[in-house]
Amino acid sequence: MTNALDLNAPVDTLAMEFTREFDAPVQALYRAHAEADLVKQWLGPHGLEMRIEEWDFRSHGGYRYVHSTSDADYRFNGTFHTVRENEMIIQTFEFEGAPDMVNIEFMWFEDLGNGRSRLRGRSICPNTEARDALLSSGMEGGMVEGYEKLDVLLKSL
Template sequence: MTNALALTAPVDTLAMEFTRDFDAPVAALYRAHADPVLVKQWLGPHGLEMEITEWNFCNHGGYRYTHSNEHGTFGFNGTFHTVRSNEFILQTFEFEGAPDMANIEYLWFEDLGASRSRLRGRSICPTVEARDALLSSGMEGGMTEGYQKLDDLLRNLPA
């Protein structure tokens, strides 16, 4: 089953919001966001190699990774401010190619029952221009491809 990504940018806000359902238990979905070995297998669109150089998944921990392809290497970093197992992640996210433009990201993990779950997210950008630049950069397509890879990973993830 393919679940669609719903991505919106509410008018007169700095936010982008998304919802995506998964045919997997909430604990597996959360684990795929927490474990760097799993994150490396799904985060980002097809055709990118990912290297994680820091992944301290705990309250006030940090992360840094790069995505690489024939066009170059792109770095990303942030801080995990709050992590609550199987429930919530609050983090910052910064593309190193646009320094000083960190987003605040909220991720909620919802148990839908019957081994299904929902991921809801909200990303607050520093400016409307920064938000619109992300939206026009192909971010939605990259998220869609990443979540399709996550579907495959979750289908094959041992309990």
Template sequence: MSTVRRHPGETRIVADPDLPTIVITREFDAPPERVFRAYTDPELVVQWLGPRRLTMRIDAYDARSGGSYRYVHRDEDGTEYGFHGVFHEVRPGERIVQTFTYEGSPDGVSLETTVFEDLGGRTRVTGKSLMDSVEARDSLLKSGMEYGIREGYERLDELLGGRQSDSADRPTQTGT
């Protein structure tokens, strides 16, 4: 009998063969409040969401129940990829429910639920995405999204644990 030992920083991406879902799980060495803030503070989101090779511009990011967002990733050649959605439920340190639309495929709206589980100073983040169909899910998986998610979570790990993580602890100042 062999035992597979998983690294706590491993990103697990699981697609149920019978359901149009993707479940993504990752643990971080930070409490839920800090990880949640990195998900909801646009100044932090822009530092980790997506692959390193892309730059990110946030046009709107109102992470509250009833709020909305839009951001654009830009490739080195100038190609832009827009994304938008609505935050349906935002419970600080616990849960985010939102829609997600890639503007290159505007008919493909997914519903995403992200849960932040307290592991005693660490956090397990579990995100479940529900798509319109298994075919839409499979198309998303073939698009390379797995690479972007893994690299984005590596960047989030760095943000939470590295020199930049100090910004995740400072209060955000907003201008008028």
């Protein structure tokens, strides 16, 4: 069963909010966000190769990764501000193709019982132009495809 992504971007804010449920325990969902080997298997849309150059998953750690197609590389980096096991992650996110447009992202992991969980997130952009550029870039489709890959991965954990 594929669970739907609910993505909201209220017009009068700099925020984008999403909710997605998973047919897996919260510990597995969190682990898939924490371990570089697992993140690499699901983050991003279909057809992109992912290379992780840095992954220091802890409060005040950082990350940098590259998504590649046959034509181009897309680099992303950030800092893990707060990491609280099975509960939350607060991090920054920057697409290096749009330098200085750093988002702050919040992710909450919720145990729904019966081996199910929910991921809630909020991304706050520096300005409405940055938010609108992300929304028009195909971000929602990439999230849907990434979470479909995550569903498959979670079945194996």
